[in-house]
Amino acid sequence: MIVELGHYTLVLALGLALVQSVVPIIGARIGHFGLMRLANQTSIMMALLISFSFGALTWAYVNSDFSVVNVWQNSHSLQPYLYKYSSVWGNHEGSLLLWVLFLAIFASLVSVFGKNLPPELKANVLSVQAWILVAFLLFILITSNPFERLANPPLEGNDLNPILQDVGLAIHPPLLYFGYVGLSVTFAFATAALISGRLDAAWARWVRPWTLIAWVFLTAGIAMGSYWAYYELGWGGWWFWDPVENASFMPWLAATALLHSALVMEKREALKIWTVLLAIVAFSMSLLGTFLVRSGVLTSVHAFATDPERGVFILAILVLFIGGSLALFALRAGVLKSGGLFAPISREGALVFNNLFLTSALATVLVGTLYPLLLEAVNGSKISVGAPFFNLTFGPLMMPLLLAVPFGPLLAWKRGDLLAALSRLYLAAGAALLAVIITLAFTTDAPVLAALVIGLAFWVMVGAFAEISVRTDIRKNGIAKAFARAFGLPGSLWGTAFAHFGLGVTLLGIVSVSVFETEVIQEMKIGDKATISGYQLTLKNISPRKASNYNEDIINFEVLAPGGEKFVMQPAKRIYTTRRMPTTESAINTSGFSQLYVSLGEISENNSLTVRMWWKPQVTLIWLGSLFMIFGGLLSLADRRLRVGAPKRAARASKVESEVTING
């Protein structure tokens, strides 16, 4: 009965979403507060209903209720508990339910934390959110119902795809989805603004925290996904320009551009139309990503054509929302007044520069991702646009952008002084130059370009803190006072610094591993030795092990590090019993920021094992950098200074508001 109640509450949520998608927006139109206010309650109720539904499916997974088709297809009674939970979203139907759950949670968050929003805006936003909910609830119920039942259930399930049986899967999709879906809020804000025709600095201020939350989670989701692919797939790569990866990267690029352009709008009331367009594009990219991953169009355009039900449905959602919002945009953009003027060299100018490059990069990735699909659809030829294309197009676009990053925060609004900004960046310039010289001096075969990019990374990293250093001014104030001042600086300023610093850190990791990585592939038998970057690996023995739902052969390597210490690395070959599917588990040893990576190939006829070994210098910086970015985003989100209170009369939550006033 729990399962069927979960199904029922999902259908009930659809009814509720229909009401929420119509009534509040009409209330806003005719100025009826009661009808607008309805959305506050319904969105919370909807989140509760869908949470119950999701909980019911989770219950079925944890208790191996194979009378639910979805559970039978994607889990196994002997799975470890963690994977019974993560199996819920390790499949098409369940992951869509998670998507919808997050959508409802976001709507309820807007309802709870949106006390500072004017009622019309809030009602419109929640109605638009409800449109999206209706579309996706229908999609789930009609084409991808996770609650389909079997009358005579088998006693054992088909197990989860072994590649997905990993902690990475437990964490990565929820983070990413939360980011994807977070962009629906900014989309709803943009659409609401277009509907009401009111768009100003206040709007940007209200949207800001939602974009930041989405951005933080997108960053975390992408970084997590990249690390997961790195250690689980055993190819040692951290980014493959795979369509699925691009699908998550494109919304990130758009959201990053949006964060920056909203800043201009908030402070200077300029770039309004552009910002709204970006908000639409960002969520469109989320939808496109969902379409690419969920419609099956990626496996083959033809597979999509033969079983088009799901694909066509998502495509319809895509066309409806992207097309609809763009049409609305075209209708209304003329009504919106453009804002303040600024000189090309100014904070605004720098942010426009940022936006130009980010959106061009987005366009590049979009073309690289969709072109092969279109080509296959048109004349059936399969081409793959891989790393070379993206390295040639995306790479060069990023360089000037990164070069400009430290300047931005140092330029004044309206009219800035480039030379003055540069003079404050002498430390960063010095660090960059030093890095270039050291790289060239201490490496023999590194290309000059690599040294320059390493210099660029240091330029970004050190330059990120230039604004902080200018504001605290150690030389004038002395250490104690400088520290006090640093602590007094607003969180958003620190946030910017950390996020930009993280960008530099990631860049450093990327260059370092792409240029200085070494690789050894060797056929090994027990007792054989291999050497890579000063590490000596000895294949000691093979020990079989039996786990609950797989058997594995652990290959024990004894490793002698250049420093003389010894440790063991244990890559393994697994066979998952239910699906009879083999996987290999790589072994990774981290020292400092670098990693030694051992992955297993096939066992050849003369009984020797192909072993691939990589030395990956500074590879962890790639993901550490994203942690800095996330930290920066959270700091900025926590900046109380930027919070807007609710008007006194409304606020039974006036406590919060008065606190803000006191703080100010």
Add this chain to the structure above:
Amino acid sequence: MIFWTIAGLVTLITIGITIYPVFGSSQAPGSALDFDKEVYKARLREIEEERRLGTIDEKRYEYALAEEGRRFLALANTSAAPKSQLFLQSGKPALIGAIFAIIVIPAVAFGGYYQWGSLNSPDQPLQARLDADPRGQSVEILLQRAESQLIKNPDDGRGWLVIAPVYMRLGRSRDAVQAYRNAIRILGPTSELQTSLGEALTVSAGGVVPEEANELFRQASKANPDNIKPLFFIALAFNQAGEFKKAVTAWNDLIAKSPDNSPWLKIARQQLQLAQTKLGTRLPENPTARDIENAKQLSVNDRQDFINSMVERLAGDLEENPLNKPGWQRIIRSYTVLDRKSDALAAINKAQQLFKDDKEFIRELEQNKSVLNQ
């Protein structure tokens, strides 16, 4: 019933929560301008902060204040004022909105669930199913239960021992072979187990005793000379191998050791006759018509002649999957051994049609035919 009670309750709560705010009479939170004022205040605080930190100088500070002030004034003059009067409560729109919710929510919920839901499908968590009373469950469920137990605990020898004969009865002889092998691995070889494994192997091979099974029967017989079953198969193997002299001895030995009313005696005697015929040592006394009638009667009413059933199964397999050359070879051999001449000829004809391009096989079939027609 409980389901609809809960579902109905949840639906009622949902409708209540939806329409309550529509009629509520609390004051509207303020005009749009009030909200803009909050943003304006936040901006002012921010500018003050920047001056305190020294980010902007006095001149820029003044300028920023003035700009914010202008912006707010502009807002106050345009948008908000008339809107704030439009915050009406209740009235006709509220009623229409509420009725809309009262109709749409249950209509979609009940209608949608009727369309997509599986009413009356109870939850079936695995543990509960395994713990349920085994009476009244189908053999398949019981078997699956036992199987999943054995997957979890593959060293349960008694489990394999219990499951193996069930497999045999269901015609899953290959699974039975595996089960008996596991039982022997865990419990050690006994005369009975070896015999059963040999029997399962023989059934899997379509009724022909394979070499491995023959060896098992010999070991079983040696371990326990009182065990008669292996003797039967050893004799049968002689028949099938064409060693009729040894077969006659073996059959005689079996018949001598068997109690008078043993069910296998009929077959044993038939097989003995067959071996004797082949050897030409059979006594020239024809059975009377009555004898033949009796034998027919017996073979129908008696315990199922398992060899025949095996052959039938193989025949069935071949009907489903006819392009199985070894299968045809085996069934022709079986019919020949069992002296079912017309069946054997029919099988040969069919095989000749199916494999007309396989010259060597055709030749072999022709030879078989000529032997049969002698």
